[in-house]
Amino acid sequence: xxxxxxxxxxxxxxxxxxxxxxxxxxxxxxxxxxxxxxxxxxxxxxxxxxxxxxxxxxxxxxxxxxxxxxxxxxxxxxxxxxxxxxxxxxxxxxxxxxxxxxxxxxxxxxxxxxxxxxxxxxxxxxxxxxxxxxxxxxxxxxxxxxxxxxxxxxxxxxxxxxxxxxxxxxxxxxxxxxxxxxxxxxxxxxxxxxxxxxxxxxxxxxxxxxxxxxxx
Numbered sequence: 001x002x003x004x005x006x007x008x009x010x011x012x013x014x015x016x017x018x019x020x021x022x023x024x025x026x027x028x029x030x031x032x033x034x035x036x037x038x039x040x041x042x043x044x045x046x047x048x049x050x051x052x053x054x055x056x057x058x059x060x061x062x063x064x065x066x067x068x069x070x071x072x073x074x075x076x077x078x079x080x081x082x083x084x085x086x087x088x089x090x091x092x093x094x095x096x097x098x099x100x101x102x103x104x105x106x107x108x109x110x111x112x113x114x115x116x117x118x119x120x121x122x123x124x125x126x127x128x129x130x131x132x133x134x135x136x137x138x139x140x141x142x143x144x145x146x147x148x149x150x151x152x153x154x155x156x157x158x159x160x161x162x163x164x165x166x167x168x169x170x171x172x173x174x175x176x177x178x179x180x181x182x183x184x185x186x187x188x189x190x191x192x193x194x195x196x197x198x199x200x201x202x203x204x205x206x207x208x209x210x211x212x213x214x215x216x
Contacts (some may be wrong), residue, residue, distance in 0.1 A: 024095045025179040026147045027170040032085055032108045033115040033168060036078045041119030041132050044070060049122070063210045069205060070120060071113075078112040096210055099178035103185055107178065109197045111171040117202030118167075126211040147172035170194045 047070075048052045056066055086108055089095050097104060122139065126132040146152060146163035149172075153160075163169045174191035177183035185192070 009164040022180075023149050023177065024089065025175040026149050026168075028086060028089050028104075028142075028179075029108060029111050029168060029175045030144055030147060032082050032112050033143070033171065034080060034136075035085075036115040037119040037122075037140055037183040038132075038136070039081075039119070039133075040078070040116045041123040041126070042129055043074065043123075044120050045126055045129060045132050051129070063207050066210065067120070067206045070092045071116060074116055074120075075113060078116050079109055082108045082112045095179070097179050098182035099184070101177050103188075106185075107171065107174045107188070107192065107195075110192060110199065111167065112168045113199045114171075114195055114202065117199050117206060120204050121202055121209060123174075124206065142166075145170040148176050154188075167195060167198050171187065171197075184207045 044053070048095075053066075083105065086101075086105055090097055090101065090104075118139065122135050123132060126135065143166045146159075146166045147168040152163050170191040174183075174188040174195075177188055
């Protein structure tokens with residue numbers, strides 16, 4: 001029928017949405033995770049290699065107090081860094097956010113705390129800054145493949161299981177749902193709970209990991 005017309009209605013995004021717009025939510029989380037992991041890990045490694053951490057460990061200060069202090073100090077910087085990155089993406093690059101800007105910040109801050117905890121943990125095992133860098137392709141880069149940029153439903157069941165132990169799997173899912181679909185905090189609640197669980201487990205492992213450096 002020559003009179004037939006086809007109308008396209010987009011549930012999410014627009015007809016002129018570019019590839020950059022579609023992967024922007026995941027990339028926001030990835031860059032937050034990457035920079036916080038790198039900076040926190042190298043900073044604590046520097047503290048250990050210069051002897052500052054060793055002097056703390058021979059004092060009466062508890063290991064959990066040391067980890068808490070470093071987490072608070074670097075966490076403050078991580079929050080500031082996260083606000084800058086998220087603000088730049090939305091207000092300078094012009095990425096459209098369908099959800100709450102505050103919720104996007106909350107997700108990224110929790111993701112940053114996971115990266116901070118992971119960076120601190122890895123730094124307790126690295127012998128040098130170069131070795132710290134070597135952990136990036138092992139622990140950080142692979143996560144981008146499971147963060148939502150690629151559809152993991154077509155992957156082998158084993159890799160789908162691996163994806164579910166990656167923090168960016170949950171961070172990318174939450175950010176995509178909020179930024180592209182306008183999801184509320186109740187919609188991404190499970191992702192947030194899992195990310196908080198990652199942060200707590202890694203902090204506990206940090207406390208245990210410092211035991212190997214305690215001399216008294």
